[in-house]
Amino acid sequence: MATERAQWGSKLGFILAASGSAVGLGNIWRFPYVTGENGGGWFVVIYLVCIALVGLPILMSEIMIGRAAQRQPVGAFAALEGRRTAWSGVGWLGVVAGFIILSFYIVVAGWAMDYTLKSIVNFTGPMAAEARVEAMAYRADTPAVEMRETLIDAETARQFREVEKEITRKVRPSAWKAYQEFESAVAKASNAEHARAVLLEDAALRAHVEVAQPIAAELEAAHLSLRQRVSQSFDALSEVEIRDRAEDFTRRSAIRSRVEAAFGAVAGDGWITAIWTCVFMLLTILIVAGGVSSGIERACTILMPALFLLILVLVIYGFFMPGFREAASFVFKPDIHELRPSGVLAGMGQAFFSLSLGMGALITYGSYQRTKRGLAGESVTIAAMDTGVALLACLMIFPIVFSFGQAPSAGPGLVFMSMPLAFAEIGQAGMLLGAIFFGLLVFAAITSSISLLEVVASYFIDERGWSRRKATWVVGGLVLLLSMPSAFSYAPDSFISGWTASYGSNFDFLSTMDYLASNWMLPAGGFFISLYAGWVMPKHLRNAELEGLAPALVLGWLLLVRFVAPAMVIVILMQSIGILDADELLFRGG
Ligand code: PHE
Numbered sequence: 001m002a003t004e005r006a007q008w009g010s011k012l013g014f015i016l017a018a019s020g021s022a023v024g025l026g027n028i029w030r031f032p033y034v035t036g037e038n039g040g041g042w043f044v045v046i047y048l049v050c051i052a053l054v055g056l057p058i059l060m061s062e063i064m065i066g067r068a069a070q071r072q073p074v075g076a077f078a079a080l081e082g083r084r085t086a087w088s089g090v091g092w093l094g095v096v097a098g099f100i101i102l103s104f105y106i107v108v109a110g111w112a113m114d115y116t117l118k119s120i121v122n123f124t125g126p127m128a129a130e131a132r133v134e135a136m137a138y139r140a141d142t143p144a145v146e147m148r149e150t151l152i153d154a155e156t157a158r159q160f161r162e163v164e165k166e167i168t169r170k171v172r173p174s175a176w177k178a179y180q181e182f183e184s185a186v187a188k189a190s191n192a193e194h195a196r197a198v199l200l201e202d203a204a205l206r207a208h209v210e211v212a213q214p215i216a217a218e219l220e221a222a223h224l225s226l227r228q229r230v231s232q233s234f235d236a237l238s239e240v241e242i243r244d245r246a247e248d249f250t251r252r253s254a255i256r257s258r259v260e261a262a263f264g265a266v267a268g269d270g271w272i273t274a275i276w277t278c279v280f281m282l283l284t285i286l287i288v289a290g291g292v293s294s295g296i297e298r299a300c301t302i303l304m305p306a307l308f309l310l311i312l313v314l315v316i317y318g319f320f321m322p323g324f325r326e327a328a329s330f331v332f333k334p335d336i337h338e339l340r341p342s343g344v345l346a347g348m349g350q351a352f353f354s355l356s357l358g359m360g361a362l363i364t365y366g367s368y369q370r371t372k373r374g375l376a377g378e379s380v381t382i383a384a385m386d387t388g389v390a391l392l393a394c395l396m397i398f399p400i401v402f403s404f405g406q407a408p409s410a411g412p413g414l415v416f417m418s419m420p421l422a423f424a425e426i427g428q429a430g431m432l433l434g435a436i437f438f439g440l441l442v443f444a445a446i447t448s449s450i451s452l453l454e455v456v457a458s459y460f461i462d463e464r465g466w467s468r469r470k471a472t473w474v475v476g477g478l479v480l481l482l483s484m485p486s487a488f489s490y491a492p493d494s495f496i497s498g499w500t501a502s503y504g505s506n507f508d509f510l511s512t513m514d515y516l517a518s519n520w521m522l523p524a525g526g527f528f529i530s531l532y533a534g535w536v537m538p539k540h541l542r543n544a545e546l547e548g549l550a551p552a553l554v555l556g557w558l559l560l561v562r563f564v565a566p567a568m569v570i571v572i573l574m575q576s577i578g579i580l581d582a583d584e585l586l587f588r589g590g
Helices: 011-022 025-037 041-069 073-081 088-120 124-141 144-168 173-188 192-199 203-233 239-267 270-289 292-319 324-332 341-354 361-366 375-403 414-426 428-464 468-487 509-536 539-546 551-577
Strands: 501-503 505-507
Touching (some): 011 292, 011 428, 025 088, 025 414, 025 428, 041 073, 041 324, 041 361, 041 509, 041 551, 073 361, 088 239, 088 428, 088 509, 124 239, 124 428, 173 192, 173 203, 239 414, 270 468, 324 375, 341 509, 375 414, 414 428, 428 468, 509 551
Antiparallel strands (some): 501 505
């Protein structure tokens, strides 16, 4: 049986396919916005540490398990143990996780396809033109005093975000939250004085309010003095300058609301989203049905170099943007104040998702390799490519974000709502850049989605004896079915639009799938995989895979998979459950 098993055509083919799996929406869509939300610099450092201490050792473990077993995840543990044991459950967890991740991944990838086509026809062009007219009308019609106030408010709000972070850092997060709830309850009450008195009968709440109130007062004072300073900075401006600025500001907000509405129109239209989702799934199925070497490997050897080229073009473009320096310092200059303990946890979750770890994608890919050499080198190359693309993605996105005065912490919409806004401002060249950018996102997504489908399909091929064609079409069809609730989750009045899951914040259906798979299943899978490779895997099999590696490296790897990686994963899982709130626990006060 082993002789007829599919194999990669070459070592390079394996490396490109595995990096293709790793490099995906996680790098270009997720990493920049997570970095933005976590304040840049330090988060990047933490992420790199997570990659080195947790990601890389687990990556090695997965490839090792796959290579030694020559089976996909469910069969792999049984093959290595010589019989079915509870470890096979880890394989099952992977199959289910792959199924779930794929179901929302193809929806996001479908939007990227839609945006690629739209960029080719320059969909932001008319928006930019309308916005220009609107801004001119505003300029012509609005008294300068009113413009001045609007500009001051906007600039104050922009600068205040930093100040607010700085000040609220002094109060314990739980106390601050309790205080905010208290204030909104009071605001709702018909008699504020009475409401305050009654609510403060609760001693615990009173304690929170007592510490939070001075901070709230400080915030208010800071806002006032900031507004004054901003207002003074406007004194030197002539009326014409004010009008110029106001026109510019209005034009940008007008484009922004149009671009946002355009994304809302796509995401909010379940049928359009569903059609794109189908198209993307179809492409994925066709490639995977083509086989390991002539389908997956061939696609990756074409798409990956193309991807690197496109990224290079955008980074070079970004280099000449006025915001490049600010962007580079945001990404690469750690500011100790921005370091929050929960950032460590976000960094670890991102490392799992981005490296495709914890669900056996690399066990599966590794199983199509028969060599017993080069494990460490291959793993380092894959991790380095993944990390490189993530950092480059930041370098192409943030210069644009900063040059157009946007907030880096815009969240998951960063790619679909901010990038087109920037492309609209650039004009004609923006159309080309937009098409390149979203095309790149599609390429990156497809080399990842094929690895997700391969994990699930290979179960039916390896363990159930199905033909590859049957397995890919049946599994692909089922995934498509499960993807429908995700595709319709932003459509108003659809069967699923009322869905809310509440884990800390409220999630729609798509985000719920992402959350469950990425924050639970992948870390849990990674935990067991590292324990298995470190403690359980038969020694002679493990040693065969590690042959030729320097003893010090082997020892280092063992220490990491046995102790460091599992311990760090347990910490994230506890944070996800909510047993442990790192920001709260490590709050140092003052
Ligand atoms: N690593 C892929 C990305 O960054 C996502 C993925 C996760 C793929 C898990 C396979 C398995 O987009």
